[in-house]
Amino acid sequence: GENVEQHPSTLSVQEGDSAVIKCTYSDSASNYFPWYKQELGKRPQLIIDIRSNVGEKKDQRIAVTLNKTAKHFSLHITETQPEDSAVYFCAASHSQGNLIFGKGTKLSVKP
């Protein structure tokens, strides 16, 4: 079955710097890769996703890149702000399967 590894487990950056979180997956049949943000005490919420027919997707300060050959995908946050502080989860699935989540990255943005 699918296995998703996520790194780093914790990340601390200064406000205004960029943050990068990386995930690898094992099942070459996986074709959907979402990222969820979970603020303290709140539910995980989808912030961006990418499908396997696309290499990169951007939405304002966040972007996701996918390397199908290497089976890894990354979340990039530019110009980080204190409100970006949260736990971020990557996930992977193929069309008939459940999402398999990474273990999460706790991002802290210091003012």
Add this chain to the structure above:
Amino acid sequence: EADIYQTPRYLVIGTGKKITLECSQTMGHDKMYWYQQDPGMELHLIHYSYGVNSTEKGDLSSESTVSRIRTEHFPLTLESARPSHTSQYLCASSELGRNTIYFGEGSWLTVV
């Protein structure tokens, strides 16, 4: 904002009590899920359902049970709560064949 509702949001109960966590969604999604999560930690899938009368066990073994009698409703029951069941329980839903899942706000359960 996705329309998926959980009750109760917070609950403290004694060991050995029976508890049902309610989850309802108004989006007409066929697939529903229950995840267990300790604060800021991994999301563990404990149950899911493809639709009415379908229930499947997830990746993490759980002593809870679920039922799916109506499309919009997916309750989770613990017959005899133990302190080890203390956790947050997140309900979620998705359209069948589409993998984007939407989470409810969670039910925080404390067993004393």
